[in-house]
Amino acid sequence: MVDTAIVTSPAPKAPAAALRTRFFDSDLWASFKRSKVTMAAAFVTALFFAAAVLAGVLSPQNPFDPAQLELLNSRVPPLWESGGQAPFLLGTDQQGRDMLSAILYGLRISLVVGVLGVAFSATLGIALGLIAGYFGGAVDTVIMRIADVQLTFQAILIALLIDGVVKSVLGNQLDAGTVLGVLVFSIGLSFWVQYARTVRGSVMVEKNKDYVAAARLIGLPAPVIMVRHVLPNVLGPVLVIATINLALAVITEATLSFLGSGMPQTMPSLGTLIRIGNNFLFSGEWWIVAFPGIALAGLVLAINLLGDWLRDALNPRLR
């Protein structure tokens, strides 16, 4: 006769409701509400993302459509300055492109490259980190040494290098869509290392835990154990890295575009806009470089602040 020992609670609440209440009850949310700076940063970031998504709706014109541009409208100053014209709220550039529209679309490009780049590097880094941590030995050594070598170079240089190599293979006159792809690829390849190292460390800890031994005992093959058992437990720090990395990816793309290796004029990102606008700075048309610059700085700052908060909030040691 088996003694039933515990009076357990009756059936739990439906999972969906439980998750919602659990979230708003959690320490994470409480920590979020406590920090005004973080709430502001989150709001700004959300604003930027929304603006990027709704660029088509919000902008007065489509700056990539040459038919909508008129040279007559070029170099118009912002609305509040003398000489400003509606509907050009922030002025126009040398091609007659409305700055606000250009910024909104440029923001979209920057964020697309940033998010895709992070997705790529995260996937690559997590996969390599999992393999290195779980199998150890020679596999681990090879992957980690490659990582070490890559770390000695600045990410920008690596991105430039990869960018250059790919363009020399594919030819120089590429359409904007392909350039975007190349950018995502090179940024992704330059940032995988941090994910890999962090994940590898966590994997090495988790693989010695008994629940992994229990899975091995049933005879499950290694890839199944790695993905189903270990992976969910090592993803924690990845979110933090990804957030901070997003800011870095956006800046890297902007730098590449500024240097001329990134998005072309026909489909400019914020970095490209800054590059273009730079030429006109000293002739007094400051708005062509200033507004894209402010947008970029604001975006990166907001994401960084969010990432900082997330790292502290999720750090079990600080709690």
Next chain:
Amino acid sequence: MSSAASAPARPAVAPSSRDPGRPFVEVRNLRRVFDVSKPWLNRVLEGGDRQFLTAVADVSFDIASGETFALVGESGSGKSTVARMVVGLLPATAGEVHIDGVSMTNPAASAERQRLRRRIQMIFQDPYASLNPRWRVDRIVAEPIRAFRLIEGERAIRDRVGDLLGLVGLHPDDGAKYPHEFSGGQRQRIAIARALASDADFIVCDEPTSALDVSVQAQILNLMRDLQDRFGLTFLFISHNLAVVRHMASRIGVMYLGRIVEVSGGHELFAAPKHPYTRMLLDAVPDVAMTGKERIPVKGEIPNPITPPSGCPFNPRCPFANERCRAEVPPLLEGVACHAVHEGRIEKGLVAA
């Protein structure tokens, strides 16, 4: 201190292995050596030798079907390493393990081994690390069922999981929760449910209650015994706690520094321990009932397993050690591995009362 003959040893359930002549679990000359040398570069630069740690030197024992065999020892005795080699989690450096006639150590027998895996399960020491924190309990318990394809259909699997949870004293609806919502004792129950999920008949328990409070330990031990009686389970029970082992096991092997120094029936070991280490261990156990008892002071500590003593591993601490003990490793004869006992130098008797 008498008590031995009065209480019956726990009876073993009738054996059901294929070859009635062969014990259910057979372990022969099991050995495990770890290479703990410093990395090659360090050795070259600092000029060190390779270092090896012999966790298990030479261990042999049998387990009959339905019985509970315990391996007891302190840290460094190698008992956990033996447990992991028996289930195949750790490869053996040498020696053989056969469970129901199937070899666990021979690489060629892997297909047979996979079939056998269903019947072998393990319960681990740390209830907080033995369940995947990101999986719900029902998924954890159902994993062996799915892995061995024992039941088809989600509804049927869910029902079975509910039955298993009920069997270990939990509510079937607890399956929807996560491990962190349970206490240590409840988690061990979940681990037991998982072990039963594949209809296993051989369960290795590695210190299953060491991390639990006393009253919870009592619940879990009682539960394990009830389940054993009900399903005819065979247990290999690893522990450092002599009192727990006495309560659970029908036969006990005492390990010291990678070797078995004494094997004996449950109550017999405590009534009439033969090996000097066993006697010292029994003497050292602070026991609730023995308040006011005089103790024979204990000498020394367990030596470093990387540099074990020559000959009998216990000789530096043994009051009966002689030259032969320092030179030769005593073989396990009649349940004891001790020259002094074999030579009749120690009076085989009771612990000083």
Next chain:
Amino acid sequence: MTEPVLSVRDLRVEFVTRRGVLKAIDGISFDIARGEVLGVVGESGAGKSVTGAAVIGLIDPPGRIAAGEIRLSGERIDNLKPEAMRRVRGKRIGMIFQDPLTSLNPLYRVGHQLVETIQTHTNLSGAAARKRAIDLLAEVGIPAPERRIDGYPHEFSGGMRQRVVIALALCAEPELIIADEPTTALDVSVQAQIIALLERLGREHGTAIMLITHDMGVIAEAADRVAVMYSGRIAEIGPVRDVVRNPLHPYARGLMGAIPSLASEADRLVQIPGSMPRLSAIPPGCPFNPRCPHAWERCRVDRPEPIQHDVHRVACHLYDANDPSAEARRAQTHPPAEEGVPA
């Protein structure tokens, strides 16, 4: 009668969290006399470590001592400023923690740590302090102390390290030593040595010892008196032999029955259903009432205060002389007192 070294009265320790106030300790009182070893035993969550931390002044926010008094040789120490408490700690109260590995600084030689502690709390010169350190090491049973004093902690084995930690605790001749699970991380054979050592030192130096552990066996060996804690309160306190052989509180009785013993013949271990309540969900009345086989309506409402019964002080309504039903209930449920375990 001389004053007790440690006197605790109605101590309450609370943790203030977002979800409310958690009462880790809810009104405990006990004394420890000179040279006496008081065992504080309980399962995880009972509050025994918190008690030790409260006495030595190491309760950090969000925890705080909410009420009660702690007196060391008659003087109050619970309301001292941190600086004053720091002086008391180490000089008059020594502490031994569970893990000898982390109690010693791995970067400093053992001798350095001993001498530093000695010089902080006494006026001895360097050479004299070193001599005292060597004497202490010898006293705790470290062989060849004059050589080993210059060793690093990792060069000692587990049991030896714990002896060094004990020596450190003794450095300044404290009046009270708090040992929190001092033998849990050690092997059985070494445990016995350490327990014997603690006992002897208490006797020889007249130091009062508060021995916190979950291991009843250790208490039975080493302690003179024992306090059984449950859910932040003391369920029963009395001389160790009496509490172990004839526990009065139903929880204590269940606990003794649940411990597998080398001498008992019980086929089944006594099982107390359920588990200790979480701090956020302590039931009203007696905290043990949901699990108690003898509970009645009063237990669910009235919180039992400690009552003197024989040599025990027990917090259970069954022993309330003023309750008319108590004696009858007691007779029903209390088996004839065992005169100790048959030898």
